[in-house]
Amino acid sequence: MSALLQNISLIGDEIPWLGKLRQKGREAFAAAGIPGAKTEAWKYLKPRELDADDYVFSVSATPKSVDALPFDSYRLRFENGRFCPEGSNLPLQAEVVPLVETFMDKEGRAPFYAEQTDWIEKYPFAALNMACLNEGIFIRIPGGCRLDKPILLDCHICCGGENLFSALHNVVVLEGGAEAEFVEYYHYTGEVKSRYFNNIVNQIFIAENAVLHHIKVQDEAFKAAHIAFSPVCVGAGGRYESFCLQLGADIARNETKVMLNRAGAECEVNAAYKVDGWARADTTTDIEHLAPCTISRQLVKGVIGGQSKGIFQGKIHIAKDCIQTEGSQLHKALLLSDGAEVDVKPELEIFADDVKCSHGAAAGELDQEQLFYMRSRGIGQEEARQILIEAYLDEVISKVGNEQIRAWIKLLLHGE
C-alpha cells in the first residue's frame, strides 16, 4: 500500500483544508497500518493480505456503454473509481455533485462536513481513503426537501488485467426535515478473477427530523476486496434506516457507526449477506446512544455456503444518563455446508439505567422437513433450496420500504 500512496498525485493539495485532510489520512494510516489478526476489531476478517504493492489507481473513466437504470432514480455513475458524466443524471432540487467540484467551494459546505473525522485513528482503511480524498459525491438535501426519486451511486468496475484501487468518499448531508433515499451499487464486468480493491467512506449527517434511507448492494468480483465505513450522525428526531446486501468479493466489510446525538434520534441498521466459495463477508456495527430517548434496531441475516465465512460484530453503547433508550440487535445465519463458518461478537456497553437492550444470535441449517415438503410437490432439490434461502433472507429484505428497490434486490439475489 505504501507504494500506492507514494505514486499517486492528486490535484488540489494546495487547497489548505484538502491538503490537511489528506495529510491527516496519510499520517493516521501510516501509524495504524493494515490490521491483522491481533487487532481486536479485525480479528475475524484478518485483512493483512490487502497490504500489497501491486494496486494501481485508474487513470480515467472510459465507459463503453452504461447499462439501463435498475429502477427509477437519479444516478451518479463511477467507472473504475472515477466519476463519469455520461451515465449520470442529477436532481435539481438538491445539491448533488461530484466531490471534486466542491473543493473550491467558497461557502465551504463540503469541507465543513468532511473535516469531522474524530474517528480517523481507529479506522485504518478510512484513513487510507482520506489520504486519497478525491473521488466521490457530495449530497446536500436542503431543509424540508423530500427528494422525489432515489439517488443511485452506480459504481462499476470494468476489470482488466491490473489490480485497480478505488477510493470513493461520499458526504451526505440532510438538513432539517429533509428526506432522501441513497443507494450504493457496486458491480463489475470483465475479468472475473480481478483482484481490485474498493475502499469506501460515507460521511452521513442527518439533521433534526430528517430521514435517510440508505441502501447498499455489494456484488463485487469474487477475488475483489471491498472495505466500507459509514460514520453517521443523527440529530433530534432524525432517522437513519439502512439495508446492506453483500453478495460478492473475496474479502468484504461493511461497517456502520451511528451516533444518535440528540433525543428522539433513531436508527435501523439491517443487513443480509449470501456468500459462497472462500469468501469472507463482515458486517460490523457500532451504535452509540449519546442522548436519552434514542432507539436503535438491527437485524442481520446471512447465508453461508462452501468454505466461506460470515462475520458479525455488533456493538451497542449507551452513554451515561441516556435514559429511556432502546437498543436491539439480532444476527441469524444459515449454514449450508460443513465448511461454512460464522463468527459473531455482540457487545453491549450500558452506562445508564432505565434502558431496554437486547441482543441475540442464532445459526442453523436448512429445514429438512421444509425441503421434503417442497420436493414432495415436484419441486427439484436445488430449486427448493434456492426458494428456502430467499425466504430466509426475505425477513430482512422486506424491511426495505421502496417497492422497486426491493424487487431489484430480490432479482439480484436470485441471480438473474
Place this chain on the structure above:
Amino acid sequence: MTTPLLEIEDLHARVCDKEIIKGFNLTINEGEVHAIMGPNGAGKSTLSNVLTGKPGYEVTSGSVRYKGRDLLKLSVEERAREGIFLCMQYPVEIPGVPTSTFLKHAVNAVRKHQNLPELDTMEFIKLLREEGKKLGIGNEMIKRPLNVGFSGGEKKRLETLQMSILKPQLSILDEADSGLDIDALKVVAEGVNALRDGRRSLLVITHYQRLLNYIVPDFVHVFADGHIVRSGDKNLALELEEKGYAGFVKES
C-alpha cells in the same frame, strides 16, 4: 391384463434401525380407492413416507412398482412429478414463501416434466382462482406465507387445493380428517371426490371410519403391526368401527 398402478410386494422398511413395515402387500389399479385403517403405531405414516421417498426411511426388502417401474429408485421429486401426491397429516409452515409462489413452482415443475408449457402468471392465477373457489380458499389466503398461521382446517383445504391443481395419478391421504370439523371435512371430501374420474386412484390412510362416509372406498384393509391383517369392502370399515381394532390385531 393391464399393469396395476401400484404394486407393493412383501415390503419391509425401518426407521432408525426399528422395523416398522413387516411384509406389506397391496395392489392398486387405476381408478380404485383403497382405505387403510389401523390403530396408532401400526406404521400407517411410515408407509406413506416410504411411498413418497422421505429421507430417513429405509426399505430393507420387498418391492414397490408404480406404473410397472421400480418406484424406490426414483427421487422424492421424481415420484411427485410422476403423479404421486401425499396429502400430509401435518403440512409444514414455510415463512417467507407466499403460498401462491410455492404453488406456481410446484405446478410448473410437474408440467415441465410432462412436457407441457409452463403456466404464466395470468394463467396460473386463473387456475388458482377456479380451484380455490371450490374449496373456499380466497385471494387473501394464497398471498400469506405457506401454511404460516393457518388453522388445521385451512391447512387441509390447502393440501386439497394442491391435489386439485396438480391432478396426481395416485393420491395418498394421511389422516386427512385429523383436526377437521364436520363442515371442513365435507369440503375436503368434495375436493378429493372430484378427482375420482375412474382413472385416478386414492389411498386413504385413516384411524377413524368417519372420513370413509364421505370418501367411499372400494377396498378396506386393516393394517396392524406392519402388515395387512384383513381386507374387505367398505363394510369392513363399519365392522371395525363396531368391534374396534383389538379383535383384528389378535387375529394376526
